[in-house]
Amino acid sequence: MADADFEYLPRAEATPEVESGGAKAPLDLSHHFSRVTKNRKESSIKSFYKYFQIAGIGNLAGGLPNAAFFPYDTLEAQIAQPERFKPTPNDPVDPGKVANRFGGLSLGKTHHDVTAPSHLTVPHASSVTNPLQKIDLTSALQYGLAQGYPPLYSFLRQFTRENLHPNVPYAGGPEIILTVGSTDGLAKTVEALSNIWSEERDWIREREGILCEEFAYMNAVQTCRPRGLNVVPVKIDFEGMLPGGKGGLEDVLANWDESKGKRPHLMYTVTIGQNPTSGTLSVKRRKELYAICSKYDVIIIEDDPYWYLQFPSAVGKEAEARGLATPRAEEPHKFENSSGFPFLDSLVPSYLNVDYDGRVVRLDTFSKTVAPGCRLGWITTQPAIVERILRITESSTQQPSGFVQSMVAELLMGPQPAVSEFAKKSKADQLTFTGWKVDGWVRWLAGLRGQYERRMNRMCDILESNRYQLKQGTPTKSSESDWAVISKTEMYNFDWPRAGMFVWIQMFFDTHPLAKEVDGPTLSQSFWVFLTRKPYLILLAPGAIFSPTPEIMAEKGWQYFRACFAAVSEEEIERCSQGFADGVKGFWLIKDKKDLPSVEDDIEAAQEGLMDLGMNMAC
Amino acid sequence: MADADFEYLPRAEATPEVESGGAKAPLDLSHHFSRVTKNRKESSIKSFYKYFQIAGIGNLAGGLPNAAFFPYDTLEAQIAQPERFKPTPNDPVDPGKVANRFGGLSLGKTHHDVTAPSHLTVPHASSVTNPLQKIDLTSALQYGLAQGYPPLYSFLRQFTRENLHPNVPYAGGPEIILTVGSTDGLAKTVEALSNIWSEERDWIREREGILCEEFAYMNAVQTCRPRGLNVVPVKIDFEGMLPGGKGGLEDVLANWDESKGKRPHLMYTVTIGQNPTSGTLSVKRRKELYAICSKYDVIIIEDDPYWYLQFPSAVGKEAEARGLATPRAEEPHKFENSSGFPFLDSLVPSYLNVDYDGRVVRLDTFSKTVAPGCRLGWITTQPAIVERILRITESSTQQPSGFVQSMVAELLMGPQPAVSEFAKKSKADQLTFTGWKVDGWVRWLAGLRGQYERRMNRMCDILESNRYQLKQGTPTKSSESDWAVISKTEMYNFDWPRAGMFVWIQMFFDTHPLAKEVDGPTLSQSFWVFLTRKPYLILLAPGAIFSPTPEIMAEKGWQYFRACFAAVSEEEIERCSQGFADGVKGFWLIKDKKDLPSVEDDIEAAQEGLMDLGMNMAC
Structure with missing residues (x-):
């Protein structure tokens, strides 16, 4: 309870109800809160604080164990310097220099000082008094506040409001709450904003729904299925959801068939480097889609783990490779406030920047920027929604682990002025740590x-x-010269990803020699098995597992495969990419049905198994 | 995906359906699964593994970030040796020796070597191949399996089955799954085993219920309230729930009034050092209560964070202090298998030991044994229930943080045979770490x-x-001698806690001089405020916040206060205990209503605020 004087910030009433500088308060969206969420009580914690804060009070009221009995005297780490990896644009790294196991440049005392680790220490007890700066085990490993560990919470809140999203249009700006990762953030958001529906006992008219991309990160969508939510796909192009046209957002919502349940009031979307398609939604498109969501009162859950991984070189390289003119660069978006960093300003910004109503719930995570095993992320949205999620957090996860919260806080915020004796020990063999x-x-x-x-x-x-x-066709002898017909068959196509970790490959099985004898879905499954065999030995994620409905799976899910370039090592990228290319070539040479790898009965289960594994592994 | 060859253990079908050695398989309790839980799909992961395990397969299917890009090269810690603190029985520690901030004996290079820390390192990559022994950041900070980090999971599974509960009577024994703490474990258990009910839309006959102690850890019970569950108290004595008598378990279940909803099918209970009463349930009582639960098909959720904190000295010291004969020691329970440790064998064992049906779901946590900030615990129950909770975990928390999982795994399992170059660095200033x-x-x-x-x-x-x-009454002059009447007023009473962290104090406000003018609840609130004032400066937890119903609060909640001896420092214990005693004395000297501290309007909110703070802080 070291955090007594830490102001308990995220309260519903923190939002000014009046206009300030022309900005309006976010809309009251409490009609979307689920029945269980409405049942949760408001916190009375403020009334209690005056007792808690009495100087010299002897606290026998709490139920805390004693921090003196924690077996960890310090937490420490060898950590990278921020400059370890080269930014874009630059030349590809010389493979000879990346032989060490960190995949970066060589470690240790070389002239590449930026790649050497330095030593971080979280002391057992810090003498810093400001709880927003105090990072120690006595506080971090004790019970804590559901919004997050005060120093980390305050760092992320400021970073979110001033650097990531300095242009949120509603008065007071957004609030944050820490999560144990975005899967947890999504689960809590869906719990806060949707009611459970059961086919056997509830009226169909009560069934709620969630919109998602036509190909979607199904592990997220699966969160909604057991609750009985209608999962409603929206047509996409290479950017993401389409506002207009048949199957586009306006069409889906305007022509909603009430006999299927309520018109969906939630949208789940990955807007940057979408999983699996790598779609990246422009600001213009965001504005169009947002206007439709506003019109139909839809809450947008924006899950953007790949936000920082936007690839400016993709457009030009794709054009160059295909002998096309490089498209004129899009006009950069202009908002009033800069993030303070050219890198952040250059990124396509969040839906939050056009969120006049306060209907965007954004999920951020450290999974792709630090490590998935952190289980650490945060939600950014209007204060009243954060307040309800806070109450859910209090009776479920309580807070992210203090181990990761303190280690990440120390990494980001650096050693505070007063450090314990442990941190002062000279460490001759390493650099002095600065946050x-x-x-x-x-x-x-x-x-x-x-x-x-x-x-x-x-x-x-x-x-x-x-x-x-x-x-090459059969050579033809003519009187004049020998010549041959070269036929060119397109076996697959893809967009160079503008962001993310995936290449989304569309296979043209209709160009396969056996296309007339064997149906597409069977060819596709056979191809997937073929790739896993020698000499190719490649495992891809089949489009089927990203298809939100059986119709999409049957119509076109089987045409697609997702290849991830993130996980395998630098050298493996080459081997695997070539393996894929060779595999396709090999498969297109099969002319006899009998030579196709047989598709076993359990192939669909096996492919679904990949998705089940992905429930944990972001596959 | 380093854990490809890690067998995915907790499957429903892992339980042998046939008898083995006379033991019966646990009952099928799937009729208690909630509708949402039933909707969750079975995992297809096994079908996929054969592809995943192909030697040399290039995995482009996953969506993992690259472990070479994690900024943590190592995780390290200074940790205690297991012998840092003296066990019971022994003499009280000389306060002079506990002046250092660890509250134990002095640290560093003294003759008390057992109190010096040693240095633990989790390497970035370990060459150990067995995933059940491999502890490194490449695996621990990557996406992982929902059951838990393989080495830690396997250690805890074995410890649970062989040391903690070696006598679980059903065939195959229990399974475990890691949680992000017991609050999370409870939330998932309640989600798995209960349906949401809303007053405004559902029939009262559908309302489900959960039994709890008459005074209960309300933060847990609050988990159930927003779901619409009936919270149904059972009468208790100093041990815990009463099987018979009015308000006892049999009475509550046998005479259940269906007009209030379904007969409760869940029980939430803290059986050792119960919060707040410190009740500790004997084996005999467990058997009686279990038989009733079996008869009425009630699932027992046993939440025992204080299990290890059983105090053998309490009975004798209480008797001694009160001039009573020391009660004969209870006959120790005898089970077939020993835990292998006299300490563990001496503890009152879990409900799991009498769980013939497989209806016990036990929650364990590292919060009281390592630190609350771990957010790490585990559930122990029959495999079919673990399997459903696994599916809930996959789409919510996914897994506990890899930071804490790897650090605790390393602490418990020690450095593995092959260690990285980082761990080999000589650390002259500290002991060599052995797990x-x-x-x-x-x-x-x-x-x-x-x-x-x-x-x-x-x-x-x-x-x-x-x-x-x-x-002393007015002295009376008699011819023979001066004499006075000494009146002795009992102001409060308590049982010396047999376990846990709390003294549960019953105040006798009816002995207060103002008892005839001021009602008990008002005196109680006034007393609470009085204690927070100078010179006493003591904060207690009022019984009201542990009262599951308004009736209990009105009838007797106001008579009780909970004092925690765990959190404050060794010196503060003395100061606070004396402060409480002096405060009571001072309060009993108040003879004029006007001198009572006034109870402000917001006193109930303030006391509830303590509970709200407790939502995070186990108050």
């Missing part, structure tokens, strides 16, 4: 983006140059 | 128990000697 601060964090993100962008380019280069099957 | 192993863990628990037991004794000693107000 990354906001500057370092942004630099780290830019370096990560560079690493992933180089991998993306490497994979796409190889995939690009193997899209066609070139076949 | 605690099961022996060390049990020794640590015994030391913790010793620390808390000494505090308990210290507080109870002081409270005991101040229970009575001694008042």
